[in-house]
């Protein structure tokens with residue numbers, strides 16, 4: 001019989017990535033996973049397949065450090081990476097007042113008859129009223145600048161890296177290598193550019 | 208790009224739980240794999256199919272789980288290591304051969320992967336398939352993370368072969384769909400050829416042999432229990448405490464993390480369990496002997512809990528120990544860190560730690576259910592079906608089924624009155640058609656038609672149950688991520704296959720009214736749907752219409768991957784009256800209303816299907832970019 005549990009004491013970073021099915025949330029998890037292998041840190045990423053991908057609401061749980069279980073506790077997210085603002089609001093219960101919010105300044109209208117969606121400004125100002133720590137990025141614009149509107153997700157990943165919250169675990173360079181390992185070659189250039197634009201934008205906002 | 212699944216020994220790769228399960232099978236030298244897709248199991252066999260040619264192993268998508276099970280079981284009878292995988296409800300479909308497999312046993316290692324779905328993320332129920340193990344006398348094993356899943360599955364082939372018995376590896380959504388870093392083991396050369404040795408007393412379950420098998424099965428079950436005493440993935444972690452938490456499968460990870468959160472990791476013992484049916488009885492007895500209080504942290508049904516209580520009773524230990532389980536952990540849905548934390552705190556008498564999630568008031572956000580993708584042919588078919596039904600003033604019952612098209616249960620379509628299980632559309636229509644006066648429309652996908660729709664269709668002809676069978680043939684199993692099926696023309700490994708034609712089967716079965724429509728050809732499809740409905744209502748006979756058009760999500764992603772230019776449509780603002788037909792009643796997510804109510808097409812989302820241009824009452828939508836010629840050729 002073993003005497004004690006062998007547990008490391010390194011803090012585990014809890015992050016939720018939220019957005020709409022089709023925005024490339026699962027790709028973000030894969031890039032972070034490969035970046036973790038390169039940097040030598042442990043990671044667990046949990047996602048939901050199937051129905052949720054058909055334009056539905058999606059949450060991906062990412063735990064970096066020494067996780068043994070896949071889910072971020074309610075109120076336990078150190079980081080909320082939001083690819084769409086309605087979804088940021090939907091999953092607020094995972095955040096706490098110290099969470100860092102890195103959000104895409106965008107609302108995607110759910111395609112339901114006669115639906116009313118709040119504007120990005122309305123959501124952002126409500127979140128700011130709560131005194132939350134928010135970095136808002138115009139990811140669509142930066143993605144287009146990088147060469148593809150489909151790279152919004154990687155812009156947001158760049159912004160995440162730009163905040164420096166993961167510096168202890170993963171570097172920008174690890175992420176670049178991971179992008180090359182994860183995505184097909186013809187998308188490397190655009191996405192590295194998108195990553196850098198997101199990175200610089202976050203750095204600029206923090207400065 | 209190199210295939211991570213074929214990585215060398217010692218290499219670390221980032222794998223989905225399901226890919227780790229696949230790698231475990233490869234490390235055991237699996238030679239035959241057959242499955243039917245179903246979330247959360249699908250990627251196991253997708254991964255195996257992607258390396259089948261590299262390794263020379265047989266991997267197939269079978270027409271349903273029963274066939275898949277039987278195929279893998281057959282290969283194992285001949286001594287080839289075999290695997291079948293399915294979602295929890297798939298095991299219901301395969302339950303008949305499952306029960307028999309325990310009687311005959313197997314020669315080659317035979318691993319049945321059941322991927323359960325606590326929380327019903329993509330399923331109609333959350334049955335706990337460990338019960339199948341108890342029911343069928345087949346041992347059930349679990350794992351808590353991708354690394355362990357790989358290792359357990361690898362070792363299960365040895366276990367199965369040693370016992371000459373099938374085994375169930377039970378995964379759940381949060382294991383199958385978690386990604387983690389996995390250190391790879393050795394890849395042996397697979398054995399793909401076997402020998403079937405005739406032995407009717409073993410392989411034929413006629414009553415005189417089956418009775419003997421039944422007695423032997425009970426004896427074997429006792430041998431299996433003994434063998435489990437040394438199963439290396441069960442572990443008792445003692446802290447010399449009187450408190451023990453029993454954590455089967457994925458619960459172990461939550462328990463370790465939450466003990467740490469609560470700062471009590473040295474105050475309780477933990478029994479980590481990987482073999483959950485049957486339990487390693489000697490180990491449980493030892494735990495019962497050193498514990499005064501036990502908490503079983505278990506997802507879904509109290510299977511381990513009930514067994515532990517039984518063992519306590521049988522060994523005269525019941526009065527010394529207090530055993531908790533479902534009184535502390537809800538029996539529905541999945542485990543979460545918060546649920547486990549609360550249960551542990553209560554168990555050891557701590558106050559439940561507070562957490563303060565962010566709460567926002569005064570801002571309503573709309574729900575976001577999944578929807579048909581831009582260009583989805585199902586959207587067009589449902590739109591036109593509704594129009595046809597309304598124009599004939601019919602009030603049909605829509606007997607629906609399981610697939611992407613289930614989404615039509617929601618507004619604006621509301622054309623799924625019943626959804627029960629795969630094949631249930633035609634099945635239930637066979638009853639409804641005899642007892643109600645309204646017309647019955649059975650709506651079924653192509654993959655689902657081959658899976659379990661066929662017997663129902665034949666029954667409707669045999670027993671005169673008139674219905675319109677509408678087969679939504681998008682050429683692929685879309686819901687689970689685009690697996691080919693008997694109608695696709697492709698096998699799991701990407702090789703060409705013969706196409707089994709649904710309309711021809713229908714005609715050969717004696718249906719006199721069979722038609723094939725293209726949902727993208729709006730006026731033609733509408734007229735023909737109307738005609739088919741009139742036939743069913745007037746003639747009181749079954750008609751079958753195939754709405755044939757490939758999945759646009761798949762075709763569009765092929766176009767993007769290959770850099771093929773797709774057509775693009777635009778709204779003419781001057782002509783648009785803001786009537787909302789395209790975004791509210793047709794409901795294409797690529798079309799959004801502007802603040803003045805007029806429609807706008809998002810060019811990043813438009814797939815170029817052109818249906819909106821055909822249904823716009825004011826002809827306000829037109830093409831502004833013709834697609835490449837090769838775009839047309841993508842539609843298979």
Ligand SMILES: Cc1ncc(C[n+]2csc(CCOP(=O)(O)OP(=O)(O)O)c2C)c(N)n1
Nearest residue numbers: 245297609610611652653654655684685686
């Ligand atoms: C018994 C069983 N096996 C598998 C599944 C998983 N599953 C859900 S829908 C579906 C098939 C969908 O394919 P199809 O009928 O072609 O419709 P589509 O999604 O392409 O519209 C499958 C395999 C299930 N729900 N039940």
